[in-house]
Amino acid sequence: MPPRSETSDDDAPIGRRGSYSKGVARRQEILDRALEVFRERGPEGTSLRRVAEEIGVSHGALLHYFSSREQLLLALYEHTEKHRHDLRGHEEMARQGAVGNLVEAAGVNVNLPGFVQLYSTLVAGALEEERTETRDYFIRRFERVREQTADRLRRQQEAGEVRSGLDADKLAALLVAASDGLQTQWLLEPEVDLEGTLGLFTELLRP
Amino acid sequence: MPPRSETSDDDAPIGRRGSYSKGVARRQEILDRALEVFRERGPEGTSLRRVAEEIGVSHGALLHYFSSREQLLLALYEHTEKHRHDLRGHEEMARQGAVGNLVEAAGVNVNLPGFVQLYSTLVAGALEEERTETRDYFIRRFERVREQTADRLRRQQEAGEVRSGLDADKLAALLVAASDGLQTQWLLEPEVDLEGTLGLFTELLRP
DNA sequence: GTCTATACTCGGATAGAC
DNA sequence: GTCTATCCGAGTATAGAC
The missing domain is CATH 1.10.10.60 (Homeodomain-like)
Structure with missing residues (x-):
């Protein structure tokens, strides 16, 4: 896209x-x-x-x-994301749990602070105007990431790895939100333990 | 400040x-x-x-x-935050649980989308340069909010309202992060159930 | 469609008047 | 300390040449 x-x-x-x-x-x-x-x-x-x-x-x-500086930065973001995606093992990625996947992604990002910052800038820009390409892009992106995360969660619920009785869609939104928010805090204060804190969800979701 | x-x-x-x-x-x-x-x-x-x-x-x-447009926006933010703070009942606020407090704050924010957007803009700006007043401001702010949240959590753990064995400081960072991240998603897609999703933590933290 | 030229407003820095 | 005047480079919009 x-x-x-x-x-x-x-x-x-x-x-x-x-x-x-x-x-x-x-x-x-x-x-x-x-x-x-x-x-x-x-x-x-x-x-x-x-x-x-x-x-x-x-x-x-x-x-x-x-057509704008933002568009150029978005192209830069997409390119970097592809590269970042290549840094992760595709095989293992597929059969990972929701939390593990986010933790691992965060682990990769720890070595790419510029990427996280660019993400934050673009998202903030997307919030500022009503109908822009950037906004559409991130709306779609959030939808996609949440959906993938929800699927993983449902699979894990069926497998008994994650406690059931919780709305997987809402839970997915919560996980993605926590991941984003934590990376913001981490950029401001690098002593924040990105992976460890996000990993708390492993315990919280245990059946 | x-x-x-x-x-x-x-x-x-x-x-x-x-x-x-x-x-x-x-x-x-x-x-x-x-x-x-x-x-x-x-x-x-x-x-x-x-x-x-x-x-x-x-x-x-x-x-x-x-001294800059950002400074003026920060002053606007602080002023709005004070007003927002007044909208909440101070008495009940004090003896609220960590999750309840965040959920209620989110509930107030639902009626102030401009405020949430301003917050997001300022935070993104804070990430972009190294040593700015805005950055210091939000570093301090995150520290303060996390500390308050951690205190609530500890109190609730002692009272048996929240499951123990979890690092209250890390947990606080996670709660605050989730709250911030969810509000971003909500700004992009208003159908996101801000309070309901954040409220999942109530169940996740039950002993 | 590809690109040049131009003009407009913007945030910010500077120098200096008072 | 308070403020005016001026200048710079930025992002963006437009008209039109090719």
Whole structure:
């Protein structure tokens, strides 16, 4: 679900007339260069105009492909998330419990404070205006994460690993909320024990 | 702990030479007018310059009393928090359990979405720079709220209302985190049941 | 569709008048 | 200490060239 607005099907490298539209490739190219700049200097303090200059396009041209600074940061977020996702073992991930999954994700994030901060900035931005792409993106994201977590919980309830009689959907929202909130506290005070505190849920949910 | 930088003791209305320094009064006057503007138009989209013009001071003068837009928003937040605090019954509040207290606070916030959003904006801003007043403010705030919550929890553990064997400090951090995170989700999707979901902790913590 | 040029408002810093 | 004047770079919107 990339932030590019329309171009929703451009997949056949051969045969389809036009194949990749040149614009998408150009956009990708610009994004790649921009990611490099962010990697070196970090997103904070790196203005749109600075990035544009550094990667050799005009300020206006950059804005042509990313309609706002927020959009560019969202693209950066998505890219980092993919990388972060790769850091985790996919096989084990699948059959993990809800709490274990969140704890492990938090463990990965501990090494990526910049990522957590970017997340927080984008979410706060999403709350500030009514109908933006960023807002839609995070609404969908929360829905997805809650749903996955609820599924895990239900499976664990059936397996007797988690106490039953609790609304799995509400519980999932609570777990995700706690995870997000804790990471905020952790960014402000690194001595907060992210994984240990989140792990309390293991005991709280024991049947 | 108001955001005014130095002037830390100006309390005696009589006898002390100079009594209130004129600057403090002026600052308060400007703040009051600014609060009015925010009440009418909301903080988002209300620029420093617009506020200044509307209350009849220059852009520079406003910046003289509030060294940044963030400082002004923080003052707005503190003022609203005081008002919000008044909405809650102080007597009952004191002898409430940890979960009940958070649930009730959330219940008040449900009628003040702008306040929750402002909180989220300020917290995100606090995460973005290293040594700012806003950051210090929220570090202290989280410490205070966690401590209060932990105290309640300990009292409840001794009274047998909350299951023991759980680290009250960690548990407090978890409760506060869940409360914050849920309010974020609620701002994005109002159908999220803020009080009900947070109330799950009542069952989770039962001995 | 791709991009340049321009203009507007914004937050913030500075220098200096009073 | 209080405030005006000015300047800077930022994000964004628009018109229009190609």
